[in-house]
Each structure stands twice: as structure tokens, then as C-alpha cells.
């Protein structure tokens with residue numbers, strides 16, 4: 622067990638320790654579904670997307686593409702494609718994440734890379750004091766969303782991230798205990 626893991630387990634966090642800050646960031650990120658009307662500027666959005674692109678990918682093929690959606694009319698149109706319409710209507714900005722199949726070399730690995738990219742973005746925006754949520758239910762209508770956003774035919778919707786300044790009170794997270802998810806220690 623590393624020093625960081627020992628500290629973390631014992632609950633004795635060293636304030637300012639980079640490792641602990643990162644672990645705390647991972648653990649305190651929660652899905653945020655309601656936002657104030659405050660805008661998120663383009664530099665911040667670029668930083669969040671850049672952090673997404675630092676995710677690992679097989680052969681470093683970086684198969685992701687993004688569309689930044691601010692326009693209210695467009696968000697309203699996209700919101701008709703999911704039962705989570707209110708989140709998309711009210712978030713000041715959404716980022717649609719695509720797998721660009723023209724860059725793909727192995728479908729499973731490319732899907733995994735897109736997932737890592739999305740999680741990086743969620744952690745980045747949390748670290749910046751913003752809130753956001755990974756929206757996947759909309760994938761049932763992914764082709765309609767791809768048409769609305771006029772992306773190239775090679776681009777397959779992976780998720781929409783709705784984000785902004787958090788309005789709601791932070792919720793407690795819950796996870797299965799490790800005993801339930803670690804199958805074996807061999």
C-alpha cells in the first residue's frame with residue numbers, strides 16, 4: 622500500500638497534498654442536474670475539453686470529437702430527444718461527445734477511450750468548481766441528435782455533458798462496498 626493510500630484509508634489527509642486533492646476530487650464529484658443562469662466562458666469550456674483529450678486511448682488514436690452547444694433554440698431541439706429534457710434546456714452549455722469512426726481502430730477500445738475522456742471532463746469541471754452530468758439516455762435517439770447537430774456521418778454520439786454553475790445542494794454519493802465488487806484477491 623502506498624503512502625497516499627495509507628493516508629487516505631486512515632482519513633489523515635495532508636492539506637495541500639496533490640495526491641489527496643486528486644483522490645478527493647474523484648470521490649466528491651457528483652452528477653449535477655440543475656444550474657444557475659450564469660454563463661461558462663469559452664476558455665473554461667476549452668480547458669475542460671482539453672482535459673478530456675488527455676485521456677488515454679488505444680495506440681493514442683484519440684478518436685473523440687466534440688460539439689459545444691450554447692444556442693437555446695438548439696438545446697431545446699436536442700432536449701426533445703431525451704426524457705431528461707429539462708437538464709439540457711436549463712444548462713447554460715452542453716458538450717456533445719462523439720466517437721469519430723474514421724479514427725477508430727478497435728471498437729471496444731475506442732468506446733472505452735471515449736468513456737475515459739468523458740470522465741476526465743467531469744473531473745476537470747468539478748475541479749474548476751462547476752457542476753455537470755453525463756447524459757446517456759439520449760443515445761436511444763442518437764441518430765436524430767447527430768442530424769440536428771449536422772456532424773459528419775462518421776461521428777457517433779457517445780454522450781452529452783450538461784454543465785454550468787451548480788444550483789442544487791450537493792448530494793451524498795453512494796457506492797457498493799469494496800467487498801461486493803472485488804471478486805478475489807489471489
Ligand SMILES: Cc1cc2nc3c(=O)[nH]c(=O)nc-3n(C[C@H](O)[C@H](O)[C@H](O)COP(=O)(O)O)c2cc1C
Pocket residue numbers: 650651652653654705754755756757758759794795
Ligand atoms: C453511461 C452513463 C449514462 C448516464 N446517463 C444519464 C442520464 O441520461 N441522465 C441522468 O440524469 N444521469 C445520467 N448518468 C449519471 C448517473 O445517473 C450517475 O453518474 C449515477 O447515478 C451516480 O451518481 P454520481 O455521478 O452523482 O456519483 C449517466 C451516467 C453514465 C456513466
